[in-house]
Amino acid sequence: MSERLLRPKEVCELLGVSYTTLRRWIKEGRVKAVQTIGGKYRIPESEVRRILSGAEVREIRAVIYTRVSSSDQKDSLERQIQYLTQYCISRGYKVVDILSDVASGLKTDRRGLLKLFNYVASRQVDVVVVTYRDRLTRFGFEYLEYFFKQYGVRIETVFGEELKNAYQELVEDLIEIVTSFAGKLYGMRSHRKKRLVEGFKKLVEEVEKGSGESS
Helix, strand or coil: CCCCEECHHHHHHHHCCCHHHHHHHHHHCCCCCEECCCCCEEEEHHHHHHHHCCCCCCCCEEEEEEEECCHHHHHHHHHHHHHHHHHHHHHCCEEEEEEEEECCCCCCCCHHHHHHHHHHHCCCCCEEEECCHHHHCCCCHHHHHHHHHCCCCEEEECCCCCCCCCHHHHHHHHHHHHHHHHHHHHCCCCHHHHHHHHHHHHHHHHHHHHHHHHC
């Protein structure tokens, strides 16, 4: 005999939780559900009995990661921490740690980022929470996402794409890329490398000036 499947409304009444909470639990894998052909969710009766019997709904362990590119952006760092902490509380996550870096999103040896990797590899976290994708990395976000997924960890970006007004930080990252490539081509102390970097900086200034005049 097949198991009885309950509608979400029935389950909410039995468990004493809101529909929003139930949906979040289903999405996070804390409550098993069956999706019908029509796309609606049904919860097995045994799953409801499990929760009512006192079996703990699995707690979601979260690590908050924040980053700014320079020390004069410390206020932004604090705002990220405060917002993400409240966000995790509202989602019912257990915050395992709050990691912060003051460095370019291009740097791969950031202390906070390396500690985050250790949390992921040792399976001490279920979700990594960031404000924007570029807080974790300027490029290659999909690689990190894939790497974390291998350990059952997902990345939750609260606002999705990178901050629209983060122009200056992007310019600094571009200059760092040009500097790195020029150093590999000509040597870090080469005059040709210095001329190339200075020429790129001048080009950026001209673009900025042109944008200002056009606006």
